Amino acid sequence: MLADDGSLIERLRTGDDFAFEELVEHHAAPLLAVTRRILRDEEEARDAVQETFVAAFRSIGDFNSESRVSTWLHRIAVNCALMKLRVRARREKDVDALLPSFEADGHQQQSSVSWPETAEDILQREQACALVRQCIDQLPEPYRIVLVLRDIEQLPADVVAEKLNITRDNLKVKLHRARQALRTLLDPHMRGVM
Amino acid sequence: MSHVTCIELIAFLDSYVDDELDAETRNGFDLHLLVCPSCRAYLASYRETIELVRGAAEREEELAHDAPAELIEAVKKVRR
Numbered sequence: 001m002l003a004d005d006g007s008l009i010e011r012l013r014t015g016d017d018f019a020f021e022e023l024v025e026h027h028a029a030p031l032l033a034v035t036r037r038i039l040r041d042e043e044e045a046r047d048a049v050q051e052t053f054v055a056a057f058r059s060i061g062d063f064n065s066e067s068r069v070s071t072w073l074h075r076i077a078v079n080c081a082l083m084k085l086r087v088r089a090r091r092e093k094d095v096d097a098l099l100p101s102f103e104a105d106g107h108q109q110q111s112s113v114s115w116p117e118t119a120e121d122i123l124q125r126e127q128a129c130a131l132v133r134q135c136i137d138q139l140p141e142p143y144r145i146v147l148v149l150r151d152i153e154q155l156p157a158d159v160v161a162e163k164l165n166i167t168r169d170n171l172k173v174k175l176h177r178a179r180q181a182l183r184t185l186l187d188p189h190m191r192g193v194m
Numbered sequence: 195m196s197h198v199t200c201i202e203l204i205a206f207l208d209s210y211v212d213d214e215l216d217a218e219t220r221n222g223f224d225l226h227l228l229v230c231p232s233c234r235a236y237l238a239s240y241r242e243t244i245e246l247v248r249g250a251a252e253r254e255e256e257l258a259h260d261a262p263a264e265l266i267e268a269v270k271k272v273r274r
Contacts, residue, residue: 106202176207
């Protein structure tokens with residue numbers, strides 16, 4: 001635990017209102033970024049941040065002093081956002097149409113072409129983040145959420161599998177398919193360098 | 195694994211990228227990549243896709259310095 005985190009937690013435990021305000025002001029923005037990525041709905045994302053702080057305050061006694069406050073809040077925010085996601089009735093679609101197809105002899109039907117610039121170079125462009133975000137948002141929900149939790153939030157595979165109630169093997173397959181589908185969606189933009 | 199085809203390589207590309215394959219299978223994949231420019235391009239763009247996802251999220255967080263004021267106030271009100 002960081003020294004600053006330690007004193008903040010102690011003040012929260014004693015009911016210091018200024019400590020709660022400090023916690024909110026310092027952590028609300030990064031948590032909102034997390035819930036926006038998971039929920040893709042501004043109102044729901046803000047609600048999830050509110051619920052995160054309420055849940056955090058209620059469970060302040062359970063805070064493990066070995067942890068960082070930011071990591072603890074991140075875990076609560078992911079849980080709050082996933083709870084909201086579960087109650088949405090979303091039609092599950094598959095990503096088959098976005099996966100590469102093959103000839104009978106196992107070769108790719110359409111040859112893949114290298115992208116002329118690296119991700120690092122592409123991300124220097126102003127519109128790049130929005131384009132990547134738009135393509136991620138086009139993925140069917142079960143694939144999008146796996147990509148967000150593993151490749152963006154970088155949660156461990158065991159944790160994600162448990163949260164989504166799927167096996168580790170199923171998670172691995174879904175992540176690979178999600179990355180391939182996203183590659184297909186990005187491909188025309190990256191070949192022409194946007 | 196000898197005579198790896200594109201379909202086999204792409205099916206296990208995540209394991210190749212994450213270095214989870216045994217040495218013999220990995221060698222088979224490496225040999226295929228040497229002779230197949232299409233799979234080399236696919237592998238490179240698959241890796242760039244992962245980098246783009248992570249990089250774009252990091253850039254978004256850098257730009258999102260402040261949470262909306264009304265959200266901060268709403269959260270604080272819950273405590274009052």
